[in-house]
Amino acid sequence: MSAHEDVGELVPEGTFLRPDDSVRRFAGGTVLVGGSPLWLLKLGAQGARVFGRWVNGGEALRRNAGEQRLARRLLDAGLLHPESPRGRFTLADLTLVTPVKDNASGVHRLLEATDELSERIIVDDGSVEPLPEAALRHEKPLGPAAARNAGWQRVRTELIAFVDSDVVPETGWLDAILPLFSDPEVAAVAPRIRSRPGDAPLERYEQDRSALDLGSRPAPVRPMSRVSYVPGAALVVRRSALAELGGFDTRLRFGEDVDLVWRLAASGHTVRYAPESVVWHDPRAGLLEWMRQRFEYGTSAASLSARHPGLLCCAKVSRWSALSWGLLASGRPVTALATAAVTTALFPRALRGRGIPATEALRLAGVGHLGAGRILAEATRRTWWPPALVAALFGGRARAVTSAVLLPCLIESAGKGPSWALLRLLDDLSYGAGVWAGCLKERTIGPLRPQFTDDSLCRGSGRRLPASRSIGSKAGRTCDRSRSSQRYERVGAR
Structure with a gap:
């Protein structure tokens, strides 16, 4: 802890x-x-x-x-x-900081949606046409990290709301966020970022699976947890905590928001995800632009892995679960089932005397094995797909395994149409290609390696x-x- x-x-x-x-x-x-x-x-x-x-x-x-x-x-x-x-904080204790490049209409829309705030700083990060609303301007684009840093360094209030120009907050979005800062341990709070509705296939897909939407369940934000990061497109941060860490890392073109959150957590601060607060985000307009966005997200994995060793991996499962699924993939279903059954049966023994009923222990073990299968399938589809594709071209068993890996996507897309299923696959493929490109650039395989948890639990x-x-x-x-x-x-x- x-x-x-x-x-x-x-x-x-x-x-x-x-x-x-x-x-x-x-x-x-x-x-x-x-x-x-x-x-x-x-x-x-x-x-x-x-x-x-x-x-x-x-x-x-x-x-x-x-x-x-x-x-x-x-x-x-x-x-x-x-x-x-x-809480002791009010709207007067908060300043809006918005980095923007070539999105004048988005800035106007955001200013209208946040007119209750008296302090707002727009940072023009090298727009072709200078924005008259901007308090600061970079003659050349320096990236969102540098733009946010330039803005918050002018802030005098204790709280800073970083909101991008393609985001529109709902009325009262700060009502659920400001009181959380009454806790002195809380350094940052993120709202839920939902994709703006639309009728186009890409817009419908984004409503279901936006990369920025982290769901409806509140959570503390930390690596290797259900909510392991929050995007900087909408994030409220305590200024003193930001100053303590020196702000965003300007060396990162992508993933600078994840890096900041992880550094806050490593420094002992608390970051919270508050889905009761909702803002709306504009999805990418075209397919190629959307795929490029996913690719760029993937490129950040290598840099984040290098800065935060051990906190980013494509899959984290127990050794026994990995062995069970590996045996199944290699064509040994009986041995795989036996391994899973034995390790599941040993789980109640490991929890003996700790007040957990045997039925609950068995449920946890079973859910763990099934969850590991889902994680490994996602890693294969999302990160390991280049070698998996090569293997599938030259081996019948590999083709069968690849087909099984795609099955969760097909089930998920049931009733949503073939375009949704195609976008689901393109989402994973684009992100995975970005991961490999980032690894080649950084000369690391960190994001490609799985992590295995200790197997001693299965021995009791x-x-x-x-x-x-x-x-x-x-x-x-x-x-x-x-x-x-x-x-x-x-x-x-x-």
């Missing part, structure tokens, strides 16, 4: 805490499983009662140090999400459930005296 394991800033009094929809409770509410990555938490009796008051009774967080520390840890694990009814040793600091069993205490009876454990990336 983060520095909150020691002391950390307390969660503000009056915060309402809502459970993530992944949370499951066992052993009378003393054992929690959920979050992303998946965590197992064992609470004391009093801690369980406090948790119940929050999620069942709708009780707000009290001014109690023990409860606030418990809330902090559960928030960090992604088991709870905050709802702050009030439980070493994939490392103990950390205890979760408080008394409402007024940080932790119980007996660390052996209460554990804060990670269930691994199955």
Whole structure:
């Protein structure tokens, strides 16, 4: 976990805490499983009662140090999400910063949609026709990172809303964002970015699978989790945190927003995704322009992998799941099924004594194996497709495997028409081509390598459930005296 394991800033009094929809409770509410990555938490009796008051009774967080520390840890694990009814920040504490190049109409539309803000800075990043609304202008395009840096360095308010010129916020989009900054640990909050509706095939596809739309579930943002990044097209950031890191990395033409979020997380700050807040984004107008966008997104993988070793990979699965699916792909279905069945059966043994029923342990193991198959299929289709295509041209078994890899796309496109299915494949192929191009340029294979999690869980040793600091069993205490009876454990990336 983060520095909150020691002391950390307390969660503000009056915060309402809502459970993530992944949370499951066992052993009378003393054992929690959920979050992303998946965590197992064992609470004391009093801690369980406090948790119940929050999620069942709708009780707000009290001014109690023990409860606030418990809330902090559960928030960090992604088991709870905050709802702050009030906050000290208002619209007067926020400045809009917009980088723009050759999009005068978008700027006019954005200014109309944000007229409630008194402080707005438009940075013209080398437009052919200079924009009269711009407070700053680069004579030559320097990229979005440099434009954003030039803008925020003029800001005097504590909060900065970076919003691109092809984005239109909904009315009241800041209502769900500003209160979250009452928590001093929160350095950035991102709204949900949805694609503007339309009738063209590409517009319909983008409404379903926009690369900027991260879904309807709130989450803490961190690498290797359900929401591992947030785009800079719409992002509210605390100025002090931005200054601490020196702003965006201007060496990155793409992925500069992901890099910033990961550096914030590495520095101990909290970044949150708040889908209750919605902004609308213009999709690319033409197919080639759209494919180029996806390609460019892919090129950033190599640079991000080099700057953040171990935090970016094409697939992360357990060794036993990878072995099971590898055996199936090599034409050994009986051995593959036996391997998956044995490792699934051993999972309850690894969790013995931790309050998880055998049925739940079996469910987690089964879901883990199926999820690994989906991850490996996506990696093959999205990142490994060049060698997979070569193999399919020269081997019948490889062709069968490739066809199986495409099956999830075809199922997903059921009822949406052939154009949707084609765009789904082009999406993956364009991104993957960008990944390979970036790897060649950076001379690295980091984004092409999978990561395998520890397989000791399948042997029943439980070493994939490392103990950390205890979760408080008394409402007024940080932790119980007996660390052996209460554990804060990670269930691994199955």
